[in-house]
Amino acid sequence: MLYALTQVQFQKMLKNLAAILDKAAVHAEAKKFDVAVLLNARLAPDQFPLIRQVQIACDSAKLGVARLIGDVENAPKHDDSETTLPQLQQRITETLAYLASVSEAQFEGAAERHISQPRWEGKYLSGSEFAIEHAIPNVYFHITTAYAILRHNGVDVGKKDYLGPLPYKL
Amino acid sequence: MLYALTQVQFQKMLKNLAAILDKAAVHAEAKKFDVAVLLNARLAPDQFPLIRQVQIACDSAKLGVARLIGDVENAPKHDDSETTLPQLQQRITETLAYLASVSEAQFEGAAERHISQPRWEGKYLSGSEFAIEHAIPNVYFHITTAYAILRHNGVDVGKKDYLGPLPYKL
Numbered sequence: 026m027l028y029a030l031t032q033v034q035f036q037k038m039l040k041n042l043a044a045i046l047d048k049a050a051v052h053a054e055a056k057k058f059d060v061a062v063l064l065n066a067r068l069a070p071d072q073f074p075l076i077r078q079v080q081i082a083c084d085s086a087k088l089g090v091a092r093l094i095g096d097v098e099n100a101p102k103h104d105d106s107e108t109t110l111p112q113l114q115q116r117i118t119e120t121l122a123y124l125a126s127v128s129e130a131q132f133e134g135a136a137e138r139h140i141s142q143p144r145w146e147g148k149y150l151s152g153s154e155f156a157i158e159h160a161i162p163n164v165y166f167h168i169t170t171a172y173a174i175l176r177h178n179g180v181d182v183g184k185k186d187y188l189g190p191l192p193y194k195l
Numbered sequence: 196m197l198y199a200l201t202q203v204q205f206q207k208m209l210k211n212l213a214a215i216l217d218k219a220a221v222h223a224e225a226k227k228f229d230v231a232v233l234l235n236a237r238l239a240p241d242q243f244p245l246i247r248q249v250q251i252a253c254d255s256a257k258l259g260v261a262r263l264i265g266d267v268e269n270a271p272k273h274d275d276s277e278t279t280l281p282q283l284q285q286r287i288t289e290t291l292a293y294l295a296s297v298s299e300a301q302f303e304g305a306a307e308r309h310i311s312q313p314r315w316e317g318k319y320l321s322g323s324e325f326a327i328e329h330a331i332p333n334v335y336f337h338i339t340t341a342y343a344i345l346r347h348n349g350v351d352v353g354k355k356d357y358l359g360p361l362p363y364k365l
Binding site: 026027029030033034037038068069072136145147148149150153154157158159161162163165166169170173176177179184187188189191192193194195 | 196197199200203204207208238239242306315317318319320323324327328329331332333335336339340343346347349354357358359361362363364365
């Protein structure tokens, strides 16, 4: 299930985020202001602005999957230099391409893998703990915060943009 | 894994939310304003205020689990009448009690269960689709939005308050 929760669902959420950012561009154009104003908007003076929220959402998804499958060294590197909306969309596109390149077979043993990060000073979580208590909450946090920044600034986004289409069956 | 993702993790997240709301009360007292100002704060004129974000976070968790285990009729009813912080905390407490009452055995078959809601007009999702694409993203959305409303209003909350403690091992 970790594959469905991360490789699959993170792609869906990043595509939703890309569509939300497109709505920000449409809004800025309609109101005749530079979309960079939105990219640099934040909800509090000491909180990251929209650009950084998108960058961290991408990294939480990319590194979440890469750590689960033990593939951090092969994940694409990003130096957080994006300043424009096309650059941010490219960041999302590259993250999506990496996630799409990962197969379900690579998740074998992921739930039990010992996962660490430099800042954890040698401590680790199991793969399932890492996914459930760290990677998944982080991806949703940064996508929701990006959404909230745009919502606060008048962009016409709603819950359906965040959740994306659901695979209803009759 | 649906048990760990929902019954267990939703309890953790609602406890984190309760602690974040306590920080809001401390902030209001220090700044000498009524915490009700924060409870009624929102990020956009047509977005739900903090009270409603907390109510929906509770319901997304409660009904997410109840639907997965086919127990909606036994889940506690709430009529969304909370107006004060103690009432909201009570709502969280009752939601936590319901989640804690659910056993892992009750999740047997949950991934394949057909899950519907009145507004879906007879359509359904499988239990795993419902959990991964609806319940989990919704719980994180409303908790993050509650957090964002408080962060925007100067309450001293950070990512650690949102994620809660992690079960690091050496």
